[in-house]
Amino acid sequence: MRNPSSTTSTRSKITVPTPCCSKVGIKKGPWKPEEDELLANYIKKEGEGRWRTLPNRAGLARCGKSCRLRWMNYLRPSVKRGRIAPDEEDLILRLHRLLGNRWSLIAGRIPGRTDNEIKNYWNTSLSKKLISQGIDPRTHRPLKPYPDSSEIENVPVQNRNPKSPPVLDENGRVYRTAATRVSENLTAPPNLDDQFPSQVAADATEYWPNRDGFNMGSLQSGYDQGKTDEDLIEDIGNEDTLSSLLDSLLNDNVFAYQQRQQLQQQNMSGLSSKLVVSSSQILSHGNIWEAQVSPPMAAFGDKAVGGAPSNSLPVLTHQPAPLHVLTENQTDVINGMY
DNA sequence: AATATATTCAACCGCGAAAAC
DNA sequence: AGTTTTCGCGGTTGAATATAT
Numbered sequence: 001m002r003n004p005s006s007t008t009s010t011r012s013k014i015t016v017p018t019p020c021c022s023k024v025g026i027k028k029g030p031w032k033p034e035e036d037e038l039l040a041n042y043i044k045k046e047g048e049g050r051w052r053t054l055p056n057r058a059g060l061a062r063c064g065k066s067c068r069l070r071w072m073n074y075l076r077p078s079v080k081r082g083r084i085a086p087d088e089e090d091l092i093l094r095l096h097r098l099l100g101n102r103w104s105l106i107a108g109r110i111p112g113r114t115d116n117e118i119k120n121y122w123n124t125s126l127s128k129k130l131i132s133q134g135i136d137p138r139t140h141r142p143l144k145p146y147p148d149s150s151e152i153e154n155v156p157v158q159n160r161n162p163k164s165p166p167v168l169d170e171n172g173r174v175y176r177t178a179a180t181r182v183s184e185n186l187t188a189p190p191n192l193d194d195q196f197p198s199q200v201a202a203d204a205t206e207y208w209p210n211r212d213g214f215n216m217g218s219l220q221s222g223y224d225q226g227k228t229d230e231d232l233i234e235d236i237g238n239e240d241t242l243s244s245l246l247d248s249l250l251n252d253n254v255f256a257y258q259q260r261q262q263l264q265q266q267n268m269s270g271l272s273s274k275l276v277v278s279s280s281q282i283l284s285h286g287n288i289w290e291a292q293v294s295p296p297m298a299a300f301g302d303k304a305v306g307g308a309p310s311n312s313l314p315v316l317t318h319q320p321a322p323l324h325v326l327t328e329n330q331t332d333v334i335n336g337m338y
Numbered sequence: 339a340a341t342a343t344a345t346t347c348a349a350c351c352g353c354g355a356a357a358a359c
Numbered sequence: 360a361g362t363t364t365t366c367g368c369g370g371t372t373g374a375a376t377a378t379a380t
Contacts, residue, residue: 011339030348030374051364068366069349104368119369 027061031070035060039067040075073114084121092118092126097140197259 027035041060048071051064060067073079084092087111095106103115103122110118127137136143 028350050365064365065351065367066349072367073348085346115368116348138361154378 025061026063028066031074035062035074036070039070042074043071059071071115073116078112079114084113084117088113089121093140096122096126096137100138129329169257 019064038058038060042054046057051068054060054064054067055062058067062070091110092106095109099105101119101122103119107113107115107118122137128141131143134143302318
């Protein structure tokens with residue numbers, strides 16, 4: 001990696017400071033209304049992009065990065081202001097469970113919210129809320145004592161990310177969720193993990209419940225259709241596949257409920273009569289509700305919903321729906337997930 | 339009312355990937 | 360094909376604000 005404070009011209013091979021990172025004459029800190037106006041007016045006329053040279057063109061004494069950030073997080077007309085609604089919070093929880101700290105991906109599913117906002121909300125509010133409920137915000141599982149160092153030392157080097165602490169399973173071993181691994185492999189070469197991608201499905205079934213409605217069938221199906229590892233690695237690398245994967249995971253409990261309703265209609269006395277509620281509902285809100293998430297393909301099919309591109313991941317498109325009443329067995333499953 | 343402490347969130351920083359040359 | 364530039368991401372910081380003492 002080059003020193004970001006300087007650039008080397010291809011033609012002259014002379015290193016010169018970049019305006020973007022030079023400290024001289026470049027303003028930092030909070031933006032003034034006049035600056036906002038300059039930036040917003042310029043982008044309205046000329047459009048986004050070419051951030052490095054934009055400040056000069058717009059007459060701003062800011063670096064391009066700062067301009068981009070200000071636009072993306074504050075000035076863009078599509079940015080939604082105000083508190084995070086309960087249905088948004090629920091979706092953040094679900095997506096974080098699947099994706100980890102991939103704020104940009106999460107924000108992409110929640111119209112009007114920025115990655116920065118979601119990250120802040122997570123760090124200041126949601127993670128504390130989870131901890132107060134005895135849930136590890138990294139793993140979405142019940143908090144466990146930290147494992148002793150010898151266990152960590154046995155973890156493969158590829159699982160040690162210096163930027164983020166290890167994610168531990170219930171036995172204190174480090175693991176990555178299937179979704180995390182999928183995301184990693186969007187850019188990582190496949191030989192990083194000699195068990196990939198079959199291990200992805202294995203991980204998914206290991207770490208996501210598969211009983212009583214939380215089946216991993218939709219996840220596994222892609223791996224069970226006679227595809228070679230090479231095919232699957234290629235598949236994993238496109239957003240459609242990741243979209244479908246996440247969509248099915250997000251919606252598993254919704255479909256499970258629908259299946260259960262059908263079952264109950266067929267056999268009224270066959271299932272537990274104990275009525276309990278989802279722990280996710282208790283966990284995230286004082287009031288009880290279950291956010292609806294668009295069914296697969298409806299949310300990201302031919303017709304884009306909520307401004308999302310047609311091949312995008314599921315997005316929040318509905319107001320909260322009434323509580324889903326779950327059986328005892330189903331609640332066990334949910335508790336296992338959080 | 340004054341001070342200390344906690345919380346929030348806009349903005350910065352460094353890095354890596356992708357695009358451009 | 361190799362190098363440079365640009366962009367975007369996630370982690371972190373610190374000023375502003377809220378709350379507690």
